[in-house]
Amino acid sequence: MNAPLRKVAISVLVLFTLLILNVNYIQVVRSDDLRSRTSNTRVLAAQYDRERGAIxxxxxxxAESVPTDGRLKYLRQYPQGELYAAVTGYHSLIYNNSQLERVENDVLAGSDGRLALRRLADMFTGRDPAGGDVVLTLDPAVQEAAMAGLEGVTGAVVALDPDTGAILGMASTPSYDPTLLSSHDPAAIRAYWDELEAAERDPRLNRAIGDNYPPGSLFKVIVAAAALEDGLTPESVVPAPEEFPxxxxxxxxxxxxxxxxxxxGEQSLIDALTISCNTAFAxxxxxxxxxxxxEMAEAFGLDGEGFEIPLQVAPSGIGDIVDDAALAQTAIGQRDVRMTPLQAAMIAATVANDGVLMKPYLVDQVQAPDLTVIDSTEPEVWREPISEEVANQLxxxxxxxxxxxxxxxxxxxGVQxxxxxxxxxxxxxxADHTWFMGFAPADDPQIAVAVFVANGGGTGGERSAPIARQVIQAYLDGQGG
Known part of the structure; x- marks a missing residue:
């Protein structure tokens, strides 16, 4: 073989080698990335040719998928619009997924390992593949009362079952209609997205878990818990000056x-909490x-760490305390103390549950397309920050x-x-943020609630407590209580 032919052969060999390496790189290294890209039309077509599971x-x-006569066989819809948007999120051609649509995507899309036998059966029977369903713990009456109470304000409501940690309600306002982000019309999707982007308060943020806020006097319950654990009683007399230097x-x-x-200039601890005396708690x-x-704040969950329910929850914490002046401000829930509305509900639920904090959860069951239960959540004790005696005193x-x-x-x-x-x-x-957290009935707790109104002005007793009353009442009415 002469020199020119040898050079050509070597060049072809090098090109084939580079081609093989590139194919392997795409198929092995970048395959997951390419499959997950929303711009991948083949992936999109495959997603919308399969009936996505319901929430x-x-x-x-x-949240459900309904058949269409168009090129994409199924359309994602949210029949109750804004009511559950903070929890479900959206499933969009352009903007991918959010909230449960993202976290539970493998189940809903049918690719979860727990659905492997179903997929295998589909191959042999010729049955159309479908995703699994995600069944939530939410109570419709609680959710409706929470959203009604938050109408016209920016805020959030969370309700828990103190005995199990099941989330009975999770509402956030302002809200949005995820159906408008899940249509098959790209221009309409972008137009609605731009409208949400331009909003003064982002409607897509789940304020119940997605951000944290100064809690003000809610934090006094934690300070009171520490004092009671250290030997004080509700009748113990504490200093309560007109001003605290x-x-x-x-x-x-x-x-x-x-x-x-x-x-x-002094009063009992129970009276100090009853009227929310700043100077006493400072x-x-x-x-x-x-x-x-x-130590007590971290025991209740204000440890600066996020967690999942399975949605990601923003951390709650008390920040750095540089001196006694900062400690006094921290003790009344100001300075660097930050809390999610879910965390506030968890504090109330812990007191209601004899000092035991159950791990909050939003998903009750995962079901196969034939409604067979393939997974369910068991209540789990998470922490025990206070004794039963202190819980009763609180x-x-x-x-x-x-x-x-x-x-x-x-x-x-008729209800305590x-x-x-x-x-x-x-x-x-x-304007100030306003809060309320509580539970009822006090002698047999069935529901714990936290209400947050952002920059609502007034006081927590004026703005947030009435919303909590509506939510508690709605739940108790539904339970026959």
């Missing part, structure tokens, strides 16, 4: 509206010390808050409600 609440599909500072912590908590926080306050104190104090707007005739209000300062330029 179900008490037997009713709140911050150590090594010219600033003071006042009470709400500049009022005095007690003519004598002083109590310093007396307990940073380590004790932090219940007594939180019942006093609703019966006689700042939480009167949560009262329900336990709760705590919160009003959190954000800045001088915007």
């Amino acid at each position: 179900v609440v008490e037997g009713t599909a709140v 911050l150590p090594d500072s010219s600033r003071t912590i006042p009470n709400f509206g500049g009022s005095a908590c007690s003519p004598s 002083a109590l926080g310093i007396e307990l010390g940073e380590d004790r306050v932090r 219940t007594e104190m939180m019942t006093s808050v609703v019966a006689e104090g700042s939480g009167r707007a949560a009262r329900i005739a 409600v336990a709760g705590k209000t919160g009003t959190a300062q954000v800045s001088d330029e915007v």
Whole structure:
């Protein structure tokens, strides 16, 4: 073979080698990436040729795929529009998936390993492949009451079953209609997306779990828990001055509206929580010390760590505490304390459940296309931050808050409600956040609730407690209570 032919042969060999390497790189290294790209039309066609599983609440599909006569065989729809959007998310041609549509995508799309036998049977029988269903723990009456209560405001509501950790309600406002992001019209999808992008408050954010906020006086329950665990009782007398001077500072912590908590400058711990006395809890926080306050906060879940329900939950925590002045502000739920509405509901549920915190969960069952249950969630004890005795003492104190104090707007005739209000300062330029967390009936808890209203102004007792009352009432009515 002469030199020119040898060069040509070597060049061809090199090109074939590069071609084989490139094919292997695409098929092995980049295959998952290419399959998951929304721009991959073959993948899209395959997704929409298969009936995607439903997301179900008490037997009713709140996300479902319906057959069409178009090129794409199935259309994703959300029959109740905004009601469950914060939980379901969307399944979009252009913008992929969010919330449960993303987290439970393998089940819904039918590619989950637990559905392998079903896929194998489909191959042999010629049956059209389909995705599995995801059955949620939500209660429709609770969800509807929560969304009705939040109408016209920015905020969130979470309701839990204290005994199991099952999430009974998860609402967030403003909301949106995921059906409009899941159509087969790209231009209409983009137009609606642009509308959501331009909104002052992003409707796609699930505020119940997707962000955290200063909780204000809700945090006093944690400080009270630490004091009770250390030997105080609800009747223990604590300092409650008209103003609390911050150590090594010219600033003071006042009470709400500049009022005095007690003519004598001291009061019982139960009275301090009942009227939400700032100065009493600022002083109590310093007396307990940073380590004790932090330890109790972390025991309840304010440990700076996120978790899954299976949706990802933003972390709650108390931040750095540099000195006693910062500790006093932390003790009344200000400074760097941040909490998700779910975390607030978890605190109330822990008190309701004799000091035992159950792990929250949103998915009750996973079902195959023939409705066979292939997985279910078992309630799980997560933490035990306080003793049963302290939980009973906190219940007594939180019942006093609703019966006689700042939480009167949560009262329900014939039902004893336990709760705590919160009003959190954000800045001088915007209105305060308002909160309420509680549970009922106090002597036999069936539901724990947290309500958050962003920049609603007023107080937690005025803005958030009435919403909690509506949600609790709706659930108890549905249970025959």
